[in-house]
Amino acid sequence: DTGVSQNPRHKITKRGQNVTFRCDPISEHNRLYWYRQTLGQGPEFLTYFQNEAQLEKSRLLSDRFSAERPKGSFSTLEIQRTEQGDSAMYLCASSLAWSTAYEQYFGPGTRLTVT
């Protein structure tokens, strides 16, 4: 068990460019979550998957954001036409849907800077 991994760890992009982040959950976890964290704030929920199905999306997730989890394994989060307000840490977490503990395990995050 290597934990949740995220790539890249840092991304600097120019406004208007598209970016894609990847998250690899803990192998046996069937739920995967994306959160966004701005400096000095708590993480905010963006979306989550159970296996390959995207079950919920936050109103924070504008049309420029899209997430996928093909085959219920890794997930990608794409931001199109980035804006400076998209600068944040993007966190991925995973958990077991049938776990009564509801514990989520977080990755190290991808820090996005839009210039």
Add this chain to the structure above:
Amino acid sequence: AQTVTQSQPEMSVQEAETVTLSCTYDTSESDYYLFWYKQPPSRQMILVIRQEAYKQQNATENRFSVNFQKAAKSFSLKISDSQLGDAAMYFCAYTDRTSGSRLTFGEGTQLTVNP
């Protein structure tokens, strides 16, 4: 909607002393889970302790314990024998079955441990 409030943006404690971090929440659900997560500088978020709402007994994990007051909707974290490695941002978080187990976080409390 569920909300989580941490009213202490910053706290400090002397090494080996005890500190208590406060958290209040609002929910209409009766079955829910509360967590404290620790986020060290530039490092990933890790789970410190978990409390199930149906359990009256306060959770304890080594030097970390909680004071769960369900009627008051209060969930404080006590760190005993503080160590330099406890310095981090601490987040209180909430989830329940109706929310798909997504986490709602508070704003965080920055804990400084003085040698």
